[in-house]
Amino acid sequence: MANKSYDAIVIGAGPGGYVAAIRLGQLGLKVLCIDKEYWGGVCLNWGCIPSKALIAASGLAHKVRHAEKMGLFVKDVNVDVGKMQDWKDGIVHKLTTGVAGLVKGNGGDLLKGAAKLTGPKTVEVTKEDGSKESFDATKAIIVATGTSIIQIPGFEPDGDLVITAREAVSLREAPKRMVLIGGGVIGLELGMVYQKLGTEVTVVELMDQILPGTDKDLVRVVEKHLTKGDSPATVLTKAKATKLKKTKKKVTVTVDHDGEEKTLEADKVLVAVGFKPNSKNLGLEEIGVKMDERGHVLVDGQLQTNVPGVYAIGDVTGGPYLAHKASKEAELCAEVIAGHARSMDDVMAMPAAIFTDPEIATVGLTESAAKAQGKKVAIGKFPFAALGKAMAVEETDGFIKVITDAENENKLLGMAVVGPEASTIISEGALAMEMHAFADDVGLTVHPHPTLGEGVMEAFKHALGEAVHIMNRRR
Numbered sequence: 104m105a106n107k108s109y110d111a112i113v114i115g116a117g118p119g120g121y122v123a124a125i126r127l128g129q130l131g132l133k134v135l136c137i138d139k140e141y142w143g144g145v146c147l148n149w150g151c152i153p154s155k156a157l158i159a160a161s162g163l164a165h166k167v168r169h170a171e172k173m174g175l176f177v178k179d180v181n182v183d184v185g186k187m188q189d190w191k192d193g194i195v196h197k198l199t200t201g202v203a204g205l206v207k208g209n210g211g212d213l214l215k216g217a218a219k220l221t222g223p224k225t226v227e228v229t230k231e232d233g234s235k236e237s238f239d240a241t242k243a244i245i246v247a248t249g250t251s252i253i254q255i256p257g258f259e260p261d262g263d264l265v266i267t268a269r270e271a272v273s274l275r276e277a278p279k280r281m282v283l284i285g286g287g288v289i290g291l292e293l294g295m296v297y298q299k300l301g302t303e304v305t306v307v308e309l310m311d312q313i314l315p316g317t318d319k320d321l322v323r324v325v326e327k328h329l330t331k332g333d334s335p336a337t338v339l340t341k342a343k344a345t346k347l348k349k350t351k352k353k354v355t356v357t358v359d360h361d362g363e364e365k366t367l368e369a370d371k372v373l374v375a376v377g378f379k380p381n382s383k384n385l386g387l388e389e390i391g392v393k394m395d396e397r398g399h400v401l402v403d404g405q406l407q408t409n410v411p412g413v414y415a416i417g418d419v420t421g422g423p424y425l426a427h428k429a430s431k432e433a434e435l436c437a438e439v440i441a442g443h444a445r446s447m448d449d450v451m452a453m454p455a456a457i458f459t460d461p462e463i464a465t466v467g468l469t470e471s472a473a474k475a476q477g478k479k480v481a482i483g484k485f486p487f488a489a490l491g492k493a494m495a496v497e498e499t500d501g502f503i504k505v506i507t508d509a510e511n512e513n514k515l516l517g518m519a520v521v522g523p524e525a526s527t528i529i530s531e532g533a534l535a536m537e538m539h540a541f542a543d544d545v546g547l548t549v550h551p552h553p554t555l556g557e558g559v560m561e562a563f564k565h566a567l568g569e570a571v572h573i574m575n576r577r578r
Contacts, residue, residue, distance in 0.1 A: 479508070
């Protein structure tokens with residue numbers, strides 16, 4: 104019996120895979136999208152979306168509790184974490200069913216099962232009932248299998264006392280004490296959710312700062328929020344978790360903190376030390392697809408591997424691990440397969456956002472990276488404390504910073520924001536970079552008042568020595 108044939112087969116249904124399937128269908132190709140677990144991938148099911156829902160809900164509770172300055176006196180804020188989770192689950196269900204509907208609506212087929220390449224143009228799928236079926240791809244196969252959580256020997260998750268982000272977004276009550284092993288993006292985003300719900304949080308980070316790789320002036324603002332206030336967290340940097348002991352309801356973590364041994368007790372331990380690519384058991388090595396030493400699939404500017412007709416997109420190809428990067432690659436890859444001239448080399452900027460409190464967002468070069476490249480930079484910086492709208496919404500911590508090339512008419516090299524709505528504000532920086540903007544271009548652009556976005560205009564003007572609402576540096 105002949106295999107069922109498609110123009111393209113997509114393995115993985117996350118923000119890379121499902122977007123690729125939709126775009127391929129829009130371009131008139133017959134496409135099959137396969138996933139072994141769920142539609143929407145990590146992002147929609149237990150990553151980006153559910154965590155941001157919990158961040159919003161816990162943030163609102165925190166803000167209401169501290170609204171006295173605005174003249175709002177709330178006697179008590181009762182948080183029903185179980186009901187919060189039900190609300191979050193409703194959002195997830197709506198989005199994941201919507202994704203499946205969009206793939207089908209654009210002419211694509213969906214199949215649950217574990218896929219494996221048996222050749223450059225053939226895929227075998229082991230379905231949920233154990234049966235197997237093979238398919239042909241006449242044009243291309245796209246690998247969009249993402250990443251999975253790295254496990255630390257001796258700290259393997261049990262789904263109860265020792266958990267990962269997957270379980271952390273679904274806790275039905277806030278634990279009394281939580282230890283975060285890893286002070287990166289995932290650990291801090293979720294740790295700060297439960298901190299706002301009353302959990303006593305301790306962060307154990309191997310590096311010399313939380314959010315490693317992020318400029319320290321941005322991190323300082325977040326660390327201030329994390330370690331101050333009515334439920335201050337303990338942050339241990341240069342610290343390594345060495346041993347874990349479980350009882351029936353508690354966990355004890357032994358930590359080497361800069362040479363000193365410490366013992367931490369907790370109700371939950373959240374392990375969040377990073378991700379690894381899901382490239383094994385896909386048949387990639389058997390058909391000769393090249394990978395790096397960590398298992399990331401190597402691709403060119405058009406997302407094609409060294410094996411003609413086999414493409415890869417998203418986290419499985421390497422960092423930065425961003426859902427919107429995967430989606431952009433998915434659209435471009437689909438268009439390449441359909442015969443359009445496209446390349447990721449044409450993408451000038453890839454923004455990133457961290458949803459801590461406050462948020463951090465960046466695009467382009469950081470200040471430290473620009474200086475490391477030997478560039479002479481002009482920095483423009485505008486604090487939210489000087490912005491009327493930030494005062495009006497009682498969110499004045501942080502700043503907007505732009506990094507420009509002082510030797511090239513102040514062309515924009517990068518932008519960073521730490522503060523309210525940083526993840527939204529950074530889009531203006533991404534557009535400016537894509538348009539090859541100079542400081543004058545944005546500084547001369549009229550921004551509406553009163554808005555948080557005004558700070559972008561002022562930051563660019565500050566780089567030029569022309570800011571109105573803060574003092575400029577003497578030149």
